[in-house]
Amino acid sequence: MLNKYHLIALSLSLMAGACVPNAPxxxxxxxxxxxxxxxPPPAPLENRADWPKGEWTDWPISSGNWVYRNDARxxxxxxxVPNDDxxxxxRCDQQMRKLYFSRQISGxxxxxxxxxxxxxxxxxLKQFDxxxxxxxxxxxxxxxxxxxxxxxxxxxxxxRFAVELTNVKPVAIPAWPELAxxxxxxx
Numbered sequence: 001m002l003n004k005y006h007l008i009a010l011s012l013s014l015m016a017g018a019c020v021p022n023a024p025x026x027x028x029x030x031x032x033x034x035x036x037x038x039x040p041p042p043a044p045l046e047n048r049a050d051w052p053k054g055e056w057t058d059w060p061i062s063s064g065n066w067v068y069r070n071d072a073r074x075x076x077x078x079x080x081v082p083n084d085d086x087x088x089x090x091r092c093d094q095q096m097r098k099l100y101f102s103r104q105i106s107g108x109x110x111x112x113x114x115x116x117x118x119x120x121x122x123x124x125l126k127q128f129d130x131x132x133x134x135x136x137x138x139x140x141x142x143x144x145x146x147x148x149x150x151x152x153x154x155x156x157x158x159x160r161f162a163v164e165l166t167n168v169k170p171v172a173i174p175a176w177p178e179l180a181x182x183x184x185x186x187x
Contacts, residue, residue: 051169056120056162059172062087066178075185077178080104088163088173089139092146092186099151099186102133102141105168117142118164119150121157121175126150130165140165146186155180 052059064080064087074094078086091100103117117130117140126149128142144151154161157175164170 056172057160059162061160061174062171066176068178068181075182077182079173087171090179090182092182094186097146097186099144099146099183100141101144102139103163103165104139105165106138115140115166119154120162120164121150121153123153123156124150151183155183
C-alpha cells in the first residue's frame with residue numbers, strides 16, 4: 001500500500017521526467033533520384049486565343065473612360081468602364097514624389113513571381129517590376145520616378161499606349177489629358 005510520501009515521490013519523479021528535453025529527430029536522408037522534390041507547377045496562363053494580334057498600334061482600344069480625382073495622397077487618374085473597378089490607374093503620391101501605374105489582374109495571375117510591366121508608347125517603351133497592391137481588388141503596380149521619360153512618351157503617344165504584363169492579356173489604353181494632369185501634379 002502506498003502512503004502519502006510514496007505518492008509525493010512518485011509524482012515528483014514523473015514531473016522531473018516530463019522536464020527532460022526530447023532527443024532531436026534524426027535528419028531525413030537526402031532524396032534519391034526516385035524521391036526528387038519537384039517545384040509546384042507554374043500558375044496557369046491566360047487563354048491567349050483572345051489576345052490582340054499584330055502591332056500594338058492596331059489593337060482595339062479598351063472600353064472605358066478616364067476620370068481624374070484628388071485625394072489626401074495626391075491625385076489619381078482611373079481608366080475603366082463606369083461603375084466598375086478601374087482597369088488601369090496612374091496615382092501621384094505627392095509626399096513620395098512617385099507615380100504608381102497599376103493594372104487590374106485576376107487573383108490566379110497575382111501569384112506569378114517576377115511579374116514585369118511594359119508600358120509601350122509611340123516614342124518608346126520601358127519595362128518595370130510589377131508588384132501586388134490593393135485590398136479587395138487585385139492589382140499590380142509599377143513605381144515610376146516623376147521625371148521618367150516614359151511618362152512623357154505615354155502622354156504624347158499617338159492616340160493610345162499599351163500596357164503589357166507577364167502572362168496577362170495586353171491592353172491598349174487611350175492617351176487622354178487626365179494622364180498628363182496626374183504627371184504634372186507630381187512634378
